[in-house]
Amino acid sequence: MSKVIRQHYVPQFYLRQWHNEKSDEQIYVYNKELQRSYSANIEGTASSRYFYDYPELTEEQQNKFIEKVNNEQSLSPVEKEKIIANINEQVVEKGLSEIEGINNGVISSIISKLDNIKALPIEYFLNHSFLNDEDILELSYFIALQFARTEEMRIVQNDITKWLAKITADTILQNIDKLEHDEQLIEKMGGKDSFNEFKEKVTSGEFNSDSYTVEIDETYNKISHISSIFEHADNISKYLMNYKWLILINNTDIPFITTDNPVAKKNNLGNPYAHGFASKGIEIYYPISPKYAITIWEPSYFKEIAPDLFTQTIIEAKEANVIHNNDLLIQTATSQIYSNINDFTWVEKRINESPIIADKKRERIGN
Numbered sequence: 001m002s003k004v005i006r007q008h009y010v011p012q013f014y015l016r017q018w019h020n021e022k023s024d025e026q027i028y029v030y031n032k033e034l035q036r037s038y039s040a041n042i043e044g045t046a047s048s049r050y051f052y053d054y055p056e057l058t059e060e061q062q063n064k065f066i067e068k069v070n071n072e073q074s075l076s077p078v079e080k081e082k083i084i085a086n087i088n089e090q091v092v093e094k095g096l097s098e099i100e101g102i103n104n105g106v107i108s109s110i111i112s113k114l115d116n117i118k119a120l121p122i123e124y125f126l127n128h129s130f131l132n133d134e135d136i137l138e139l140s141y142f143i144a145l146q147f148a149r150t151e152e153m154r155i156v157q158n159d160i161t162k163w164l165a166k167i168t169a170d171t172i173l174q175n176i177d178k179l180e181h182d183e184q185l186i187e188k189m190g191g192k193d194s195f196n197e198f199k200e201k202v203t204s205g206e207f208n209s210d211s212y213t214v215e216i217d218e219t220y221n222k223i224s225h226i227s228s229i230f231e232h233a234d235n236i237s238k239y240l241m242n243y244k245w246l247i248l249i250n251n252t253d254i255p256f257i258t259t260d261n262p263v264a265k266k267n268n269l270g271n272p273y274a275h276g277f278a279s280k281g282i283e284i285y286y287p288i289s290p291k292y293a294i295t296i297w298e299p300s301y302f303k304e305i306a307p308d309l310f311t312q313t314i315i316e317a318k319e320a321n322v323i324h325n326n327d328l329l330i331q332t333a334t335s336q337i338y339s340n341i342n343d344f345t346w347v348e349k350r351i352n353e354s355p356i357i358a359d360k361k362r363e364r365i366g367n
Contacts (some may be wrong), residue, residue, distance in 0.1 A: 004093050007053070009150045010046035010260055013104040017111070017289040018258060018340045030337040030344040032351060032358040037344050046260045046336065048151065052092035052226055055219055092226055096149065103142040106135055107288050114249065114292055122249060126312045130247055137241055139294070143263055143286050144236035144277075145229070152261040152334040153232075154225040158216050159365045161224070165214045173209060176202045239277045240284065244297040244310060248317045248325075255290030255340055257326050259333035262286060266328060268301060285325050290340050293317075293325065335360050 020026050022039055029045060030037040057065060069080050113130050131139075147153065172179065176199050179185055186195045201207040250256055267274045269281035276282070281301040287293040295315075303310060317325070323346065330337060330350050337347055351358045 003050075003053075004090055005049055006044060006047045007049070007051040007093050008045075008047040009051060010146070010258075010262060011100045011104075012042050013100060014107070014262075014288075015042045015045060015258070015338060018255075018338050020340050020342070028339045028342045028344075030339070030347050031335060032333060032337065032347075033335050033360055035348070035351065035358065037342055039342070045338070051151075052096065052149075052229075053090055054092075054223060054226060092229065095230070096145070099142060099145060103138055106138050106142075110135065110247070111289055111292060114247065122251075122314065122316050125314060129313055131245055131313070136245055140237040140241035141233060143284070143294070143296075144240060145233040146286070147236060147263040148229045148232040150261050150334070152332070154221065155334065155360075156364050157225050157228075158221045159363075161216050161221065162214045163365050165216070169212070169214065170209050173202050173207075236277050239298075240296055242299075243284075244299045244302060246295050246297070246309070246312065247314045248293040248295055248321070249314055250291050250293070250317045250322055252317065252319045252322050254319060254322045254326070256287040256293050256322060257290075257329055257337055257339045258287050259329045259338060260336040261332050261334050262329065264325070264328040264332050268305075285328060287325070287329075331357050 015027055016024060018027050019042070020028050020039060025042050026039050027042050027045060028037060029040045066084055069075065069084055072080070110130055117125055117128075180195075180199075186192055189195045189198060198207070248256075264285045265275055265277075266283050266285075267279055267281050268283055271279070271281070274281070277284070278298075280298055282298045284296040285293060286296075299310075309315070326346065327350060330347050331354075337344065356362050
């Protein structure tokens with residue numbers, strides 16, 4: 001079987017909901033860095049070459065890996081055989097494709113149900129169950145996986161690793177006197193003389209926190225990201241499946257947009273440091289078409305401020321709601337915004353107001 005070269009961090013089936021008038025396989029793209037829009041093939045959108053592939057092993061590396069697996073006492077012969085068979089195989093890409101296939105059916109079914117009620121007043125369906133328990137179970141993992149698999153997550157993970165490494169290094173500088181008896185560290189620094197020379201520079205202020213920067217090896221960061229995608233998604237999904245799910249119906253003239261980072265979060269308590277999926281007041285927003293979106297609420301906060309909505313399953317989005325949700329995605333997009341119409345006026349206005357959101361290298365940690 002030939003290898004998949006162009007690997008998507010946003011699925012093609014999902015992007016096709018935003019196809020434009022030119023073709024079912026074309027979508028309008030606004031690039032925040034270039035600050036221009038264009039029509040693009042969905043096949044090449046929100047993707048990168050071998051994005052989920054581990055670096056290929058040399059023959060020597062493969063032999064060492066196989067030997068290590070065969071010597072691992074905790075693995076059964078079947079498990080060992082499976083691991084060895086997957087060397088240099090696209091296991092992550094294959095796993096993602098299988099999950100996409102299942103959720104393509106789930107999302108298509110939801111959209112079809114919603115399309116079928118267009119002719120009747122929305123008030124008739126406020127308590128109708130468009131999402132059953134099985135749908136929520138599948139989508140909880142799929143939405144969590146979408147959050148974990150993107151280029152944005154890889155960038156954030158790199159930034160977090162750099163931030164933690166810088167804190168660790170700065171702590172060493174601040175406590176240099178306490179490290180004189182750390183033989184392993186001194187050996188890594190080239191011996192006692194090298195350590196003393198370094199200590200003198202630190203003590204004198206010649207070398208300080210501003211004297212260096214931290215960079216993370218790109219291959220290391222890629223492997224770290226790939227290795228954590230499914231575990232990260234599993235942890236997130238455990239929260240989502242127990243939250244309040246609502247569908248937003250957009251009957252305005254402004255379509256819901258999507259992006260290369262289509263799962264948006266906001267904390268309604270206004271706490272800039274409480275953006276985790278377990279945080280009180282967290283709201284997760286995920287558009288599934290220009291007309292429909294899913295919003296997922298941490299229940300304790302919303303029961304306090306909007307108890308009546310907890311009996312509903314759908315909400316009709318007003319124009320202000322659509323603009324607000326689109327704005328969340330504009331801010332958190334890595335570099336690309338997608339729409340079924342070639343009107344990105346609001347995006348351009350937003351970038352003019354806050355140019356930093358168009359910078360792919362913008363500071364993400366602590367903001």
